[in-house]
Amino acid sequence: MPKAQETVLEIDLKALQHNFEHLKSKLKASTKFLAVVKAFAYGSDANEIAKYLQNLNVDYFAVAYTNEGIALREAGITQPILVLHPQTVNFKALIANCLEPSIYNSKILKEFITIASEEKQTDYPIHIKFNTGLNRLGFSEDEVDNIIAKLNDSKAVKIKSIFSHLAASEDLDEKKFTINQIETFKSITENFTTQLGYKPMLHICNTSGILNYPEAHFDMVRSGIGLYGFGNSEKENQYLKPIATLKTVISQIHTIKKGNSVGYNRAFKSDALLKTATLPIGHADGIGRQYGNGKGFVTIHGQKAPIIGNVCMDMIMVDVTNITCNEGDEVIVFGKNPTAEHLAETANTISYELITSISQRVKRIFLE
Structure with missing residues (x-):
C-alpha cells in the first residue's frame, strides 16, 4: 500500500468483498442479503461502497434517513433501498426516488398511506417493523389487527417485508433473551401473514444474528458492521478484514x-x-x-x-x-x-x- 503523505482513509475493497462473501457463506442460497450503508457506509463512503457491492449482486441496501437514499440513487444505485428511520416531511421525496420506508408506528403508517394515495401510488412497497425487545422503534405485537385494518382500507401500499431488530445477538450471555425475541417475531409474523393473505419477506438478523442464530435467517439478513470488518467478538473477527x-x-x-x-x-x-x-x-x-x-x-x-x-x-x-x-x-x-x-x-x-x-x-x- 502507498505511504501516506497526508491524513487519508484507505478503503480496501477486496477486504469488503471478502467480508461479504464470508457472511454470504453462512446463508442458504435462497436467503437475500441486505447491506447496511447508513452513516456514510460506517464512515467509509456510501456511494463507492454501494456501487462496489451492487456489482457483487447484493440484494438490498439500507440507510437510516431519506437523504442518504437519495444520494445513493443519484450515484447510480438501482437496487432496492430500505430507509430505516424515515420522517413524514421526506415522504414525497422518498417516493420520487423509489425508496422503501420502514413503517414503525400507526402515525407514520397513516401519513405514508395518505401521501402515497395523493401521489397516485398503487402497491407501493413498505416494510413493517415490530418491536420485539429493543424498545427503540416498531409496532407492538398487539397492533397487528390495527395495521391490517389500515392496509385493507387502501390500495396505495403493499408490504414488502416484516422485520425486527435483535438487541443483544452478539452477547451469548443474553441468548435466552435473543431466542425470546426470535420466537416473538415468529408469532407476530404468523398472525400477521395469516390475516394479510400473502407472505412478505421476513428478516430479523443483524451481523451477529447471521453468525450466532442461523435458525433465524428467514428470507433476508442485514449486515452493517460485519461488512466493514468487525464480527463483535474475537472469534468472529479472525474471519473478517477491517476495510x-x-x-x-x-x-x-x-x-x-x-x-x-x-x-x-x-x-x-x-x-x-x-x-x-x-x-x-x-x-x-x-x-x-x-x-x-x-x-x-x-x-x-x-x-x-x-x-x-x-x-x-x-x-x-x-x-x-x-x-x-x-x-x-x-x-x-x-x-x-x-x-x-x-x-x-x-x-x-x-x-x-x-x-x-x-x-x-x-x-x-x-x-x-
Missing part, C-alpha cells in the same frame, strides 16, 4: 524539557526530557478528546505512540521518545492491526462510534 485504514504523517517533532507542557490547558506536563510528534488529525477528523491524555495511541514504525495532552481540533501530539522517526514519516491510527476496535477500547467505546466519526474532510482512497 478501513486511517493514516496520517508526522508534521513536526519537538523536544520537550522536564517541566514543560504540551497542548491546550497544559493538560500534559513533562516529568522528564521527551520527544513528541505533532500529527495533522484531531477531533474535527473523528479522533475525539476522549482519546487524549495517554488513553489513545497511534502506531509509528510498528511501535505504539501514546497521545499526550488534549486532542486539538486539527492536531494530536504523541510521545515518540523511544521511537526512531522523522518529520514526514507515516503514522497508522487504526487499520488491520491495531484495529479501530482496539483504539476504541482505550476510550471505553466501540468500533462503530470511531469509524463513523471519521470526518468527510479526510481524503478517501480506494484500493482494489
